[in-house]
Amino acid sequence: MWARRLKIAAGVGAVAGIGYQVDQTYNAQVIKRNVRTLYNGIIIAADYKINFRPDNADSIENIHERVAQRLYNVCRENGGIYIKMGQAIASQSAVLPAPYQRLFSNLFDSAPAVSYDEVVKVIEQDTGKHPDEIFMEFSKEPLASASIAQVHKARLRDGTLVAVKVQKPAIQKQMEWDLLAYRALVLTYENIFDLPLYWTCQHVIDHIRQEVDFVNEASNSNRAWEYMKREPQLGDDVYCPIVYDRYTTKRLMVTEWIDGVKLTDRKGWEKWNFQDHQVMKTTVDMFASQIFSSGFVHADPHPGNVLVRPNPKNFKRHQIVLLDHGLYMQESETFRKQYCSLWKAILLMDFDAVGDICRQWGMDDPEIMAMITLQRPYQLRRKPNKETVKKDAYATQLDVKERLKKILSDQDKIPRELIFLGRNMELMMGSPVNRINIMARWAARNAGLDLSSRSALTNILRSQWGFARFEFSMFVMNLGFTVQKWSDKVYRYFMGGEAQGFEDVLETQMRAMLGINVNNVTFDA
Incomplete structure (x- = not known):
């Protein structure tokens, strides 16, 4: 009897161990990430359902703190598209309690990078060439690593300095499962909290799919820049980097290299004696022109996507550079x-x-x-x-x-x-x-x-x-x-x-x- 139970337990453990290794090595941790998501989703829903009640009003902030921490941990540990979802939460501070604002703002920091060997595989698969065949120089260490891609500094054969954006290889494997888990969670929360949310799913999912297609991002960048050039009020104070379309694929994008500092790095751009109110006015003007004039709106404008640099035509003036054009929305x-x-x-x-x-x-x-x-x-x-x-x-x-x-x-x-x-x-x-x-x-x-x-x-x-x-x-x-x-x-x-x-x-x-x-x-x- 006990021997049989031990054999069954050993068999289950072996299958689970093999499944874990396969999921870890070949399946981009899809199963592990979805189990983590669903488990925490159930715990969060239960926490709110049980504890968010009139006689527990004094502990409402504690509930928000616990839930925000759980959600943040899921986004951070799962990475990839979950980071993008977490950044979306961080950007909705006007309708969320303070713990969400405090925790999720950390997701704008750098994400873990993949190895140079993985970068080479992506470039070879998408172009049929090794990086050394395309670039005169290519930095093996990324200059920046975000949720779905990382950026390397390189030099084209003609000597042009460029930024090479390479998608992390696990993203394509994880994406559909992540979006399925996202649908399930939103539907669950809609039923539990009796708050209509599911109608937003398809619109959000469609835009996330577009964001992981760098051919689409290159098109967005060129289009946004064309609209900006038509706005006399913006003049030369705004800029979008040149995209080298001949090197761009679904998972690879090469753009002009920009030397600048983040918008939030005031000490960085004040060394050029730029006035903060002038820099910020240009930034507000740039986004306002998209919202009210062109209707073609950058939908992921976190601080890391906006740089400040001296204007190449007049070094005494500032110039705002808008990056990362993967997620755009066209207003009717x-x-x-x-x-x-x-x-x-x-x-x-x-x-x-x-x-x-x-x-x-x-x-x-x-x-x-x-x-x-x-x-x-x-x-x-x-x-x-x-x-x-x-x-x-x-x-x-x-x-x-x-x-x-x-x-x-x-x-x-x-x-x-x-x-x-x-x-x-x-x-x-x-x-x-x-x-x-x-x-x-x-x-x-x-x-x-x-x-x-x-x-x-x-x-x-x-x-x-x-x-x-x-x-x-x-x-x-x-x-x-x-x-x-x-x-x-x-x-x-x-x-x-x-x-x-x-x-x-x-x-x-x-x-x-x-x-x-x-x-x-x-x-x-």
């Missing part, structure tokens, strides 16, 4: 115009227009939509009950959930563009320039004027009145920004401490109104 022309009009209406406090656009999108809560759009507090006709927010974290977050559920109820009407726009907006939080004013001006400039239903004279009069109201709103906003900025300087000078900046004030108000946080550390010194 209808949505682009609606989004421009939404921003314009929000700044003009045109409540009827805000409500009308939201209803066209199937949303019945224009106030929370305005908050998500601006990523700052916004009130229509009611004032927040700050005391309630302070006293009952459970009730506050339940209210947020119900309001979001109501917004997401009519899924057929919700523009899919909104899924990725928040990530682009997030990078501009905490800037030392008035991002809202800058973006509002881009929106107003591209909102256009409808001449179909009124006489030209009536349109001119209404336009002038609207322009005057808009300029007054901009003046009030700039005044508040300037007063807060100088108050901060005075406080630092006399008190020697840290004062609240403009984005800090917005965060305090946002906490009071919705019990959510704004991550304003992107541009911190």
Whole structure:
């Protein structure tokens, strides 16, 4: 009896051991990674379901801390596309508790690199040539390693310095399984928390598939650069590296080498005597031009994808270089115009227009939509009950959930563009320039004027009145920004401490109104 049980146990152990080795060696750890995902997904769902209740309101932050840590560990240990998913979570700080912001921001750091031998295999498989046959020089150690690829510095046969982006070989094996696990988790959470989420899956998955195709990335880079060159306001202050299409394959991309420093490395670019407000204004202008003008929007703009360097035409001026064009979103022309009009209406406090656009999108809560759009507090006709927010974290977050559920109820009407726009907006939080004013001006400039239903004279009069109201709103906003900025300087000078900046004030108000946080550390010194 015992001998038979021991034989069965030994057999099961042997099969499991062989399966583990095969999965580890030949299957890119697909089974191990999915078991880890599903196990933690079940634990997280159970934790929220059991402990997120009214009589446990004092421990809500502890729940968020535990869950955020588990999710972060899964993303970090699984790597690959999970890092991209974790970065997406990090970019949604406006609607997530503080632990998510703190932990997931670490996923923007470098990811583990693969060996040079693995890089050679990818290049040989995709081009039929060894790196030595293509490049005069090729660094065996990567200069940077991200979630799905790593970058090596090289020199072409004609002496041109280039950056060679090589996809990690496990990505193609892992991708479909990872996306299947992603679908399963989102569907599970939708059922457990009664919050419509699954409708976003296919849109996100389609864009992730595009991101791991470097031919698509090369096309995106060229297209984005063409749009930027058409914007007179951007001038020579922005740039996209040249792509060498003849060397580009699905897993390999060769681009112009750029010597610059990360946008967040203020000490790095201040050595060139660049002013922070000028650098940040150009950055906001660049992304605003994509959102409101071209409609072709970089959907993965984390700080590592934006460099600062001296302008090659004038070394005394700065130039912003946009990298990593794998994930882009094309707005429909209808949505682009609606989004421009939404921003314009929000700044003009045109409540009827805000409500009308939201209803066209199937949303019945224009106030929370305005908050998500601006990523700052916004009130229509009611004032927040700050005391309630302070006293009952459970009730506050339940209210947020119900309001979001109501917004997401009519899924057929919700523009899919909104899924990725928040990530682009997030990078501009905490800037030392008035991002809202800058973006509002881009929106107003591209909102256009409808001449179909009124006489030209009536349109001119209404336009002038609207322009005057808009300029007054901009003046009030700039005044508040300037007063807060100088108050901060005075406080630092006399008190020697840290004062609240403009984005800090917005965060305090946002906490009071919705019990959510704004991550304003992107541009911190």
